Amino acid sequence: MSATTNPALLPMLILIAAPRGWGAMRVAQERYVSVMSWVEHVRAGRLIGNLLTERTAAQEVRIHSVGPFLLSRYERMAESAEAEQERLASSKAVTEWVAAALSGVAMAVTYGIMFWLIMGGHMSLAVAGTAVIAVRSGSASLGALVMNVNQLHEESLYVRDHSRFLDEATRRTIPSGGDPVPARVRQVTLDQVTYRYPDRADPALDEVSLTLPMGSVTAVVGENGSGKSTLMKLLSGLLLPQVGTVRWGDAEVASLDRSQLFDRVALLTQDFQRWPVTAAMNIRIGRPAHEAGPEDLRPSVDYASAGPVVAKLPDGLQSLLARVFRGASELSGGEWQKIGLARTHWRSSTAAAEGVLIVDEPTSALDPQAEIAAFDRIRRLASPDLAVVLVTHRMSGVRHADRIYVLHQGRLAEQGSHQELMAARGRYAAMFDAQAAQYAPAPTVPHPAPPTVVDPA
Ligand SMILES: Nc1ncnc2c1ncn2[C@@H]1O[C@H](COP(=O)(O)OP(=O)(O)O)[C@@H](O)[C@H]1O
Ligand SMILES: [Mg+2]
Structure with missing residues (x-):
């Protein structure tokens, strides 16, 4: 070419x-x-x-x-x-x-x-x-x-x-590293905390302030969607507030090493994880790095009254609680809740320093008797080294709390002891009375009146 x-x-x-x-x-x-x-x-x-x-x-x-x-x-x-x-x-x-x-x-x-x-x-x-x-x-x-x-x-x-x-x-992602969490913490405080989820117009929590002293039991009540669980996520360091501060002692959570912070938090929620492992591991997994034999778990099992549950299982604590495998066992919702409680006890009892125990609607699957017992037990977990926060809409469980906070649409509506809040005749008293009425003896329930026939003419 x-x-x-x-x-x-x-x-x-x-x-x-x-x-x-x-x-x-x-x-x-x-x-x-x-x-x-x-x-x-x-x-x-x-x-x-x-x-x-x-x-x-x-x-x-x-x-x-x-x-x-x-x-x-x-x-x-x-x-x-x-x-x-x-x-x-x-x-x-x-x-x-x-x-x-x-x-x-x-x-x-x-x-x-x-x-x-x-x-x-x-x-x-x-x-x-x-x-x-x-x-x-x-x-x-x-x-x-x-x-x-x-x-x-x-x-x-x-x-x-x-x-x-x-x-x-x-x-x-939650950043790694940060300031060490102070060894001695006398209280955890929320100061004018506001948190809004990214896809929401209204804040889930709006300028909320509260204090959790070590050795005390604090209750948080409020209707569904009032921001209780969001408050718990902020307390535990899972979320950081957009406005206001969360402090452990004098240290602000935003600057703290979050993995150290998590180490100081024990959590029991309504939808706690039902791990597909043995019953023993389901308890031990509350602090998996801590080695334990079956005997070490015994106090946690006893604490949660989970003894009869474990006794019913074919291999006791070694029974596999995962129905996807052949020969594994299944527990009822309430039985699971006891295992969850035992796990929380295990975590708290193996804690090395002061911390916070967050219990978010823990008793929903329990029968009334078991519920009273569970609240009682949760209160007993309180020690000088532990601040217990109890979130629930079962008012019977909160009356013995040291301090009660009432949330309404993300804002703090009322606070005080049971007696103070009842005397104030506000939102708390109304919720308490409404639930008490449900348990009122039968004769006080009015019988429906016979229908009156109105002449249409
Ligand atoms: N992950 C989320 N993303 C967006 N909105 C959320 C999320 N979690 C909760 N919310 C909203 O925040 C408000 C408070 O929720 P929550 O704290 O779970 O209430 P409570 O525990 O009192 O029932 C609700 O309106 C809820 O719909
Ligand atoms: Mg909730």
Whole structure:
């Protein structure tokens, strides 16, 4: 090929490859947008699949006929996903058709130019033959290059998402390191604390101040959603307030080494984890780094009155509490709660320094007698080295607390001892009376009056 024909054919090669590059890029973009907007749909589909086979859902799936209902939802979701795949495929076909057509036109123009060069005597037939081969192999190689570049582009879209995710994770993760938590802490205080969840307009806690002295029992009451659990997350250092301060002694939580802080907190919540391990490990896991034999756990088992529960198990403390395995045992909700209480005792009794015990609605699955006993026990955990915080809406459990705080819509509505709050006849007294009335002896419940017939005329 003569040197003069080379430069004329080079731009044509690019014109042949460019439409294919554009097409591939467009298809990749469209695929990416589709994946992104359908990802929740795909997850929901998997979720439904799991719900249909999960043990915890089995009762309602059968008795409430949730099975066919979920299946019909699943079918509808599968149909809409299929429609989206069809839309993607036809859009891809159109794009590729346009790209191929443009590329074909460029190829035709290239051959046209060569024909014109030959006719004009600017190019010999031999050179033209070589040029045809060069154009064909050149455009094929360029096509492959475009495809590879495009694949890189498509992958980079996901890599970009991944690095955004990593940045976000770094931003949110609890930082390691910080000041040591003071060894002697006489009290934990919240000072004008406000916390708003990122996706909420109203704060879950609004300018709340309270003090938890070591050796005392503090109760926090309030209706559902009043901010009690949020308060506990702030106390334990899981969350940091946006406004105000949480202090352990004189040290502000925001500057403290959070892992040291967690070490000083014991937690028992309503939805405490039911670990799929042995009963013994379910207790020991309250402080897993602390070695323990079955005898070491005995005081915790006794403390929680979990002895009869363990005695019923086929291998005692060594019984596996994970129904997913053959031969494992299952406990009832109330029995689990006793194991949870034993775990909390184990954690508190192996604590090396002063700390806080947070108990958040612990008795919901207990029968009334067991509930009274559990509150009693939780109070007994209070020691000079421990501040106990009891969150509950069962008013019977709070009357013996040293101090009671009443939360209402994220704000501190009332505080005082049981007697003071009852005398104030406010929100607390109303809640207490309402619950006391539920347990009132039968004769005080009024019988419905016989219906009076009103003459319509
Ligand atoms: N993780 C969360 N993200 C967003 N909002 C939340 C979250 N947890 C709780 N909330 C909201 O904060 C408010 C207080 O919740 P919470 O502290 O759990 O109340 P309580 O324990 O008193 O029932 C509620 O309106 C609840 O919907
Ligand atoms: Mg709660």
